[in-house]
Amino acid sequence: MQTIVDFLNGLVWSSPLVYGLLAVGLYFSLRMRFFQIRHFKEMIRLMFQGEKSPVGISSFQALAISLSGRVGTGNIVGVATAIFIGGPGAIFWMWLIAFLGAGSAFIESTLAQIYKQNEDNQYRGGPAYYIEKGLGGKLGKIYAGAFALVTILATGFLLPGIQSNSIAGSMTNSFPLPHWVIGAALVILVGLVIFGGVRSIARVASAVVPFMALIYVFVAIIVVIMNIQDVPALFGLIFRSAFGMEQQFGGIVGAMIAIGVQRGIYSNEAGQGTGPHAAGAAEVSHPAKQGLVQAFSVYVDTLFVCTATALMILMTGMYNVSDGEDGLIVDSGVHQVSPDGEENYGGTVAYTQAGLDRAFSGQETFDVDFVGFGSYFISFALLFFCYTTILAYYYIAETNLVYLTHGRWPIAKILLGVLLIASVFYGTISSAGLAWDMGDLGVGLMAWLNVIAILILQKPAIAALKDFERQKKEKGSGKFAVYSPDPSEVKEADFWHHDYPKRLEDEKEYNMDFKNIDR
Structure with a gap:
C-alpha cells in the first residue's frame, strides 16, 4: 500500500501542481487587483452579518464549517512537518500560498454561491455543482x-x-491510553454529530472552532512575549532561509518550496475545493459576500494559527531539519519512537508540545518522559481542531453524495457515515506516515480537478465581485448589495434567476401588508 501511495503522490504532487497553485493564486490576485488587501475590513464586517433561512446557514456558520476543515492537524502537525523537511523558510512559502490562495478561495466560494441549489430542503453547493452547471x-x-x-x-x-492519527499521537504523548481506546471514543463522538445533518455540524463548529483558535493564538502570543527579544532574528531566519540565503539550508530550497506549498494547501485548502461546500450552504444576498468571508478564512488558518505554531516551535528551538536523506541538518534532540518501533525525527506533534513545555517549564532539552503544560494543551487543542475537521469532512463528502444521488438513496448517507467512522478508527491505529501520504493523495487529486475548473469558470465570479463593488460604491455599503445576474450571461444560476427574486417579492408583499395592518 505504501509503495502504491508513494508512486501516485509523486505523480499528483509534481512540480506543475506545486508551482501551478502559486501561479493561479497570483493570477487571480492580479485579476481582482489584490482584493484581499482592498476589502480586508469588508471581509471582517461580512463575517458577522446574520443572514440565514430555514434552508441556509449564516455566513458565520458557513465560515465556522469551512474553518473546521481548514483548522486542524495541518496547523500543528503539518507545520512541524514543513519545518522538518524544508527548514524555517518553509513557513514563508506557507504564508505566500495563503495570501495568494485567498484569490482562489474567493473564486471557488463565489462560484459555489452562484450555482447553489436547494436539495433535500437545504442549500447545496460546491465544485461538483458549479462544474456541471458552468461547463x-x-x-x-x-x-x-x-x-x-x-x-x-x-x-x-x-x-x-490523518486527523484521528494526530489525535491519537498527541493524546498518547500526554496520557497512557491505548490507541484503540482513543479510536473508540472518537467513533462515538463523531457518530453523535454527523447523523444530525449540516445544522448539527454548524452548531458544534460555531461553538468550538472560534473558541479554540482564539485560545491557541493567545498562548502563542504569550510565548512570543516571553521571547520578544528573539523576534527580529527569527523572522530574519525565515526570510533568509526561504530564498536560500541561509547557508545551513541552502541545499534544500527545492524541498522547502514544495513542502511549504503542499502543507500550506493542505492547511488552508485554498483552491482545493473543500471550502466551497460550506460557502454554498450560506444564506447571503450576494455571492461575493460569501466569497470575501471565505477568503478571510484562509488568513485565519495560515497567517494566524499556522504562524502561531511556527513561532512556538522556532522560538524554543524544539525542531529538527532533515537533509533530504537519512541525516539531519538541525538536531534539537526531539526524537520519538513511533508505534512500529522506528525512531521518528519529524512530522510529529512532538515539536509543538516540546516547544511549549520548554517555554513554560524552562527545561533546556527534550525529554520524552516529561509531560508538562505544552503536552496537555496541544493534546486538547488537536482533539478539538481535528474533531471538528472530521465533522467538516463528513459534510463535504455528504454534499457530493447528495449531488450524485440527488438525495434519492437515504441509505447511502448511512453507509457514508459508517465508512468515515471506520476510517477514523483505522487512522488511530495506523502508522502516521501512511495516513499522511494517503491524505496528501486525496488533497492533490481534488486540487488538480478544482483548479482547472475555476480557471475555466472564473468569469462569473470576477463579474460578481465587480457588481458587488459597484453596488457598494452606489449605496455606500456592501450590506445592501443584491445579486441579479443576466440570464444570458450567467446561465444555470437557477436560484438567483428564480428562487431569490420570488423570495424578495414575497418579503416585499409581507412587509407592505404588515404596514397596512399597523395603520
Missing part, C-alpha cells in the same frame, strides 16, 4: 461526477484518518 453538457456532468467521486473518497475515507 454544461455531457462534459460538465462527467467532470463534475469525477470530482464528486474523488471528493467522497478523499474526505470520506483518506483524510479523516
